[in-house]
Amino acid sequence: MQVCRTIYGDDRTRLFIYYTVDNYGTGCYNLKCSGFVQTNRKIVLGGSIAPLSVYNGPQYDITLKIERHAKTGNWWLVFGNGNIVGYWPASLFRELKGEAYFAHFGGEVINLKTRGSHTTTQMGSGHFDTEGYRKAAYIRNMQVAVNSPNVWIDLPEPEYTMEKENCYAIKGRYSKSWGNYIYFGGPGKNADCP
Incomplete structure (x- = not known):
């Protein structure tokens, strides 16, 4: 999930994807460039998410999986209970031919202030x-x-x-x-x- 006024123009929480093939030298959000192939048009990448968890109130979970297809080597994004969103073609990644070496989970804040x-x-x-x-x-x-x-x-x-x-x-x-x-x-x- 992401909140980013500079990309979306508001402060709503959104489902997003981002990929980089060169350790953040370059990268791409959602469908802004070629790379990710969306196969399900019902799930909007960059679309707002609701309902949201409330501090000390109701909590809501979203299930996400990334699975590698054995024959094609493509990396598939699965949302919720088996809803395939699309895939990153194996040809995008030089390092991910057979397996991933690590996985990151967590949060990230971008601080554009350097001083x-x-x-x-x-x-x-x-x-x-x-x-x-x-x-x-x-x-x-x-x-x-x-x-x-x-x-x-x-x-x-x-x-x-x-x-x-x-x-x-x-x-x-x-x-x-x-x-x-x-x-x-x-x-x-x-x-x-x-």
Whole structure:
């Protein structure tokens, strides 16, 4: 999910994709350039999402999967309960011929300020991971696929990192009902994050 006024012109939460083939040297959001092949026109990439979770109120989950097709090597995006959105052709990626080497889960804030104070942009609900369920942002049932057909397993050895620990935070956990999961988020600029 993404909120980005410079791309969409508003502050609504949107479903988005982004890919890069050269470690963020170049990249592309949604369908702004050729690359991702959308096969389902009912799911709008860049479209707003509703309902949204409410701080200390109702929580809503969205299921996303990326699966590699064994014969073509294409990487398919699946939304919800089996709704195929489209795919990234195998030919886009030099490094992803047979498998991915890592997977990232979490949040990201882009701070365009290179000098002075940190951005006031919040991550998730704007609250730290320590507040837990119904208050901090979360991702649950984080899994990766192995073999072909895709067999989903819990993350073998997850690592949790945060670049601006006083601005945002993350905590990883495991439970039988949620599998590997994280709470994450934060307010951005605050008394401890100037």
